[in-house]
Amino acid sequence: MAPFFKYGFFTEQTGLIIALIIGAGFGFWLERAGFGYSRKLALQFYFRDMTVLNVMFTSIVVAMLGLLFFSLFGWLDITKIYINPTYLWAQLIGGLILGVGFAVGGYCPGTSVVGAVTGHVDAYFFLGGAMFGMFVFGEMFPSLEGLYNWGYMGDVRLSDVFNLSSGVVAFAVVVLAILFFIGGQWLENKFGKEEV
Amino acid sequence: MKEKPYWSPYVSGVGLGITLLLAFVFMGRGLGASGAIMRFTTAIVDLFAHDHVMANPYFAKYAENPFSNWLVYEILGVMIGGFLSGMLAGRNKWRTGRGPNISKHKRWVLAFVGGAIMGFGARLSRGCTSGLALTGGATLAVGGWVFMFAVFAAAYATAYFVRKQWI
Known part of the structure; x- marks a missing residue:
């Protein structure tokens, strides 16, 4: 039964090898989509290339439906899957800050690694900046601790908050994704799609 | 090639x-x-x-x-x-990703500044686009979805001010 690691199918050492392989898949697909190139990522914010939105929502839908069906078939114990704990205000404010950094820097942490290994010089500057920003956060941590823990809600899912079944929420996410795909295409046509 | x-x-x-x-x-x-x-x-x-x-x-x-x-x-x-x-x-x-209206040196400075802002934000929210938006999005974690919409909202709001860098 999955998740295999939690059921003791392999050791933590083997898990690190699996991390390497899964990471290679992650890097491969990010590069295939064009996410090693900062300008392609940034054009998302001018409605000229909606690849970021399309890739993100496609992968969220695939992984979400996979989890849902594997759990329905009894192949996977969903209670053993890690859920990011929610710190509502910390994550809202952190997300806003990160979004500013995305438009200015042109990368996010994962894509900047792909940018760096494919020869994008700006990705190295971005990574240097990211390390500096994290260092500053660490230095300021004692005075930020209150903000960092603001809005703690535990490991809550959308289904808990809206009091719906996971199936209904998943269906809503699929509908939302399709609306984003159609809307994204319409926006690309309106603002002038750039082939990069 | x-x-x-x-x-x-x-x-x-x-x-x-x-x-x-x-x-x-x-x-x-x-x-x-x-x-x-x-x-x-x-x-x-x-x-x-x-x-x-x-x-x-x-x-x-x-x-x-x-x-x-x-x-x-x-x-x-x-x-x-x-x-x-x-x-x-x-x-x-080797190359630098940038729009046609910015020098590569200015782009490097902005890449560093943007990276620093993002590094700080990622620590505050306990994750970035991969660990929180993508992973939390797929597990339907509330924080992941709040974070994802905050990221896009702020990036779209900022885009106008850095448009010379990209378009």
Whole structure:
């Protein structure tokens, strides 16, 4: 039964090898989509290339439906899957800050690694900046601790908050994704799609 | 070798989604990136100021065995996978990603500044686009979805002010 690691199918050492392989898949697909190139990522914010939105929502839908069906078939114990704990205000404010950094820097942490290994010089500057920003956060941590823990809600899912079944929420996410795909295409046509 | 075009976002999205699903099936956890960068950062600070790291509860958390960690190995994998994909498509060459109206030196400065803002934000929200938006999005975590919409809202609001960099 999955998740295999939690059921003791392999050791933590083997898990690190699996991390390497899964990471290679992650890097491969990010590069295939064009996410090693900062300008392609940034054009998302001018409605000229909606690849970021399309890739993100496609992968969220695939992984979400996979989890849902594997759990329905009894192949996977969903209670053993890690859920990011929610710190509502910390994550809202952190997300806003990160979004500013995305438009200015042109990368996010994962894509900047792909940018760096494919020869994008700006990705190295971005990574240097990211390390500096994290260092500053660490230095300021004692005075930020209150903000960092603001809005703690535990490991809550959308289904808990809206009091719906996971199936209904998943269906809503699929509908939302399709609306984003159609809307994204319409926006690309309106603002002038750039082939990069 | 001539550069090959990128693959369709839907094909890449399905590939990425299956990769994420495999992480859940094998490990019970999703993907990530900023946690690994935090570990590298801590290791560097630790090299120069060990006592200082140990005295700070946030750094100390990352300082013990910083590299024997799932995310660090995953990011090493990202380097390998990204490099191979770029090589197969003839895309691995030195260049700076930027719009037609900005010099590469100005772009480097903005890349550093944007990276610093993002590094700070990623630590405050306990994750980035991979670890929180993508992974939390797929597990329907409330924080992941709040974070994702906050990221896009702020990026769209900022885009106008940095438009000379990109368009």
